[in-house]
Amino acid sequence: MRFVVRRLSMFLFTLWAAMTLNFxxxxxxxxxxxxxxxARIRVKESPAALASILSSFGYKPNAGLVPQYLTYLxxxxxxxxxxxxGLSLGEPVRDIxxxxxxxxxxxxxxxxxxxxxxxxxxxxxxxxxxxxxLDSWLPSTLVVTAxxxxxxxxxxxxxxxxxxxxxxxxxxxxxxxxxxxxxxxxIGSVLQxxxxxxxxxxxTSIGGWILTMRNNMITTVAEDYVRMARxxxxxxxxxxxxxxxxxxxLPNISGFAMSLGFVLSGSVLVEYVFNYPGLGYxxxxxxxxxxxxxxxxxFMLYTVAVLxxxxxxxxxxxxxxxxxxxxx
Amino acid sequence: xRRTKILAAGAAIGLAAAVAGCSSTKHTGASGGxxxxxxxxxxxSANLKAGGTVTIANETGATWNCQFxxxxxxxQEANGYLYESLLYVNPLQSTAxxxxxxxxxxxxxxxxxxxxxxxxxxxxxxxxxxxxxxxVAYTFNLVKQYSSLDTFALWTxxxxxxxxxxxxxxxxxxxxxxxxxxxxxxxxxxxxMMPIVPEHIWSKVGNPTNYTDTKPVGTGPFVVxxxxxxxxxxxANKTYWMPNEPHVQTIDYPAxxxxxxxxxxxxxxxxxxxxxxxxxxxxxxxxxxxNNHIWSPPVANVSLIPNTxxxxxxxxxxxxxxxxxxDRAQIASIGEQGEEPAANQTGVVTxxxxxxxxxxxxxxxxxxxxxxxxxxAALKTAGYSPSHPLSLTVKTVTGYTDWDxxxxxxxQELAGIGIDVTVLDEAxxxxxxxxxxxxxxxxxxxxxxxxxxxxxxxxxxxxxxxQAIGTAAQGDYGRYKNSAVDAAFGQYAxxxxxxxxxxxxxxxETYMINDVPLIPVVESVDWYQYSTAxxxxxxxxxxxxxxxxxxxxxxxxxxLLRLYSKSAQ
Numbered sequence: 083m084r085f086v087v088r089r090l091s092m093f094l095f096t097l098w099a100a101m102t103l104n105f106x107x108x109x110x111x112x113x114x115x116x117x118x119x120x121a122r123i124r125v126k127e128s129p130a131a132l133a134s135i136l137s138s139f140g141y142k143p144n145a146g147l148v149p150q151y152l153t154y155l156x157x158x159x160x161x162x163x164x165x166x167x168g169l170s171l172g173e174p175v176r177d178i179x180x181x182x183x184x185x186x187x188x189x190x191x192x193x194x195x196x197x198x199x200x201x202x203x204x205x206x207x208x209x210x211x212x213x214x215x216l217d218s219w220l221p222s223t224l225v226v227t228a229x230x231x232x233x234x235x236x237x238x239x240x241x242x243x244x245x246x247x248x249x250x251x252x253x254x255x256x257x258x259x260x261x262x263x264x265x266x267x268x269i270g271s272v273l274q275x276x277x278x279x280x281x282x283x284x285x286t287s288i289g290g291w292i293l294t295m296r297n298n299m300i301t302t303v304a305e306d307y308v309r310m311a312r313x314x315x316x317x318x319x320x321x322x323x324x325x326x327x328x329x330x331x332l333p334n335i336s337g338f339a340m341s342l343g344f345v346l347s348g349s350v351l352v353e354y355v356f357n358y359p360g361l362g363y364x365x366x367x368x369x370x371x372x373x374x375x376x377x378x379x380x381f382m383l384y385t386v387a388v389l390x391x392x393x394x395x396x397x398x399x400x401x402x403x404x405x406x407x408x409x410x
Numbered sequence: 411x412r413r414t415k416i417l418a419a420g421a422a423i424g425l426a427a428a429v430a431g432c433s434s435t436k437h438t439g440a441s442g443g444x445x446x447x448x449x450x451x452x453x454x455s456a457n458l459k460a461g462g463t464v465t466i467a468n469e470t471g472a473t474w475n476c477q478f479x480x481x482x483x484x485x486q487e488a489n490g491y492l493y494e495s496l497l498y499v500n501p502l503q504s505t506a507x508x509x510x511x512x513x514x515x516x517x518x519x520x521x522x523x524x525x526x527x528x529x530x531x532x533x534x535x536x537x538x539x540x541x542x543x544x545x546v547a548y549t550f551n552l553v554k555q556y557s558s559l560d561t562f563a564l565w566t567x568x569x570x571x572x573x574x575x576x577x578x579x580x581x582x583x584x585x586x587x588x589x590x591x592x593x594x595x596x597x598x599x600x601x602x603m604m605p606i607v608p609e610h611i612w613s614k615v616g617n618p619t620n621y622t623d624t625k626p627v628g629t630g631p632f633v634v635x636x637x638x639x640x641x642x643x644x645x646a647n648k649t650y651w652m653p654n655e656p657h658v659q660t661i662d663y664p665a666x667x668x669x670x671x672x673x674x675x676x677x678x679x680x681x682x683x684x685x686x687x688x689x690x691x692x693x694x695x696x697x698x699x700x701n702n703h704i705w706s707p708p709v710a711n712v713s714l715i716p717n718t719x720x721x722x723x724x725x726x727x728x729x730x731x732x733x734x735x736x737d738r739a740q741i742a743s744i745g746e747q748g749e750e751p752a753a754n755q756t757g758v759v760t761x762x763x764x765x766x767x768x769x770x771x772x773x774x775x776x777x778x779x780x781x782x783x784x785x786x787a788a789l790k791t792a793g794y795s796p797s798h799p800l801s802l803t804v805k806t807v808t809g810y811t812d813w814d815x816x817x818x819x820x821x822q823e824l825a826g827i828g829i830d831v832t833v834l835d836e837a838x839x840x841x842x843x844x845x846x847x848x849x850x851x852x853x854x855x856x857x858x859x860x861x862x863x864x865x866x867x868x869x870x871x872x873x874x875x876x877q878a879i880g881t882a883a884q885g886d887y888g889r890y891k892n893s894a895v896d897a898a899f900g901q902y903a904x905x906x907x908x909x910x911x912x913x914x915x916x917x918x919e920t921y922m923i924n925d926v927p928l929i930p931v932v933e934s935v936d937w938y939q940y941s942t943a944x945x946x947x948x949x950x951x952x953x954x955x956x957x958x959x960x961x962x963x964x965x966x967x968x969x970l971l972r973l974y975s976k977s978a979q
Contacts, residue, residue, distance in 0.1 A: 113838070113843045114843075120842065134557070135482060172622060181473075252671055253672075253674065357667045359667065363667055
């Protein structure tokens, strides 16, 4: 119980600190929404007139920082997220996020799960058959791919599969000339458009899982209880998954929880390279245009997602591993 | 629900190729039609059958918000498609008569302080309601009432840099506008840039500043058929006033978040109208199909703006040295890969504004080509030399890769005479803030274009725009102060004849040469790529009837009215 209270209060404190930084840091960035608007629409309207356009959507250039901060905290907690004052001027932030979030969750969330599953299975097999065929080439290849910058992999894949071979579309989340709906064409188009970005993320993220899993497996296989299981004459498959992998996977689980937390923040660069209109792309736009309302909600969501994932990982570890409970 | 194109994911592989078309159609060049004038309906290609789709691939940087308020920040997707202005003024042919649109004609009084428009009869809004002169007067008075909508400062007094509009009234088929001073230089904004909105709708929407206009009603040739964050689909307005127009029935305008995907879709033929920089455009785009064409008319300058109020560039010798030392042709061919032409020291964009160029002043100035001897001499008068070099920081904006390349060439050229250039790439916001606040030694910048050189030079040089360093200025970023130049701008604005305007501009050109308040490097162009696989009627060098980029409004309407599908004929 003491553990739960301590973790929860730590969680709340971190959340408050992150949200406070989230309020102040964007406002200390050079430039302001009026200048961004001016640069964007390039007209000779006075800054006062532009400020008044922005004010009609809730921008308060003249309010003091402290009252603004208090309103901000209240608005964040109550979900009064306001309207964008950047590129999507006047569009409610809630709508922007509801529109972008499914694409990011779908693409990046699913890819993370698939990468974790595939990576672990491959790592288990490679670690179990240490020095085998798989183990001799897989880890060394993955050390390379895991360290490739994913935007670069993305551009390479576009060059190969979209520009040169013309097999797959290089941009958008679906063919924009199709009206969304549950039609086979739309769903096919969504899947087709997800192939390249998903593969990019898979190639660059799977390596990490495989390498950790393989190394953990090698350590675990040498443990006494595995030898014991062998001595008992259990089937290889049972020892591999039920004895060795089960224990070897523990460190990867907390890593997995964390990476799920990071799903929401998307992969800004992957979304940018593939013209994929998800949350990461919205964040880039918001920062470019000093769109405070959108920016602060996005950062808050990312923070909450990561913190919740960490908290869940903590609780999960304690549940899995009694030793952690003792120390906690 | 629209029938989807793709039945099996695999079948889609051929999609792009199918759209690209394999027909070896020859490029017929300019289509018929010239700029009409007077009271006639513009003489566009008659007897053409309807059909065809325009797909625009133009980086918009954001997903669509499906709002179409033409008076705030949705101009790009509303003006020209859905809403129209009174006349169309072609910035590429500044001496040609305006094309009549919602107005059939106009007249000024002798002092250019009163402007009367004849409003076209028989026009209907897309909801069927009749359009009238009342709507025009309503629109202008609406932006008076809500000053934040007055994008062109029409109702601001001349002393504040505005047009000095004092009243707009409608009577019968006429709309009369009165100004407190000669307002001829604001004709472009009044007649060409102001979209007219329907009174019967806008009078009921409350504050028009945050009116989202998701169900737009306009007089334009297209209506919104569907809109999502990814794509706007426009279809032809069946009640459009111009007979037999538009020929093209559908426009797809997908939201491209960055250049690369838009460029890929242009190259593959998925899209047929582009408007952004394509690196190595010949191998990447033009060579992919005989139907792919480009044309990029220059419209403004990209200049190095020296800070004339403080630092080393306040010294005329330093500015002259830079201007002499630049080999602009080399910058254009290396930095811009020849896709933007070299600029010249008069600040007049050629060939677009050739009529205003004082070419004898340019050739006698010594700035017509690189002159390292004069550059070294000028630098010496300022107290610098290769043994006592000058260090300069040039600021530019991140992401404009062609400007970065230009600056690398500039850096080498200036190193030759003993100026050590450091290039500083700044994020958008920082860049704008530094530009406006005068926080730079030299900064690279390309201002928006206008229908004559006056608009750019006035913005960049008139000290009425001036502010102290550290305070944001809305022009004259280099803090250049010269009352003679200010007076020349005044003469241009008050001129009632073309020759008087010409004389005033030539004075400004002389000061550009003598004082070097700006150092034009290359000319910024309207990026424009088009495919003639199915569509004809595109603007081209031979028939420059409008600014050709899909993001130039209201020019986009002129292009849309002339396009027609070859397969539909």
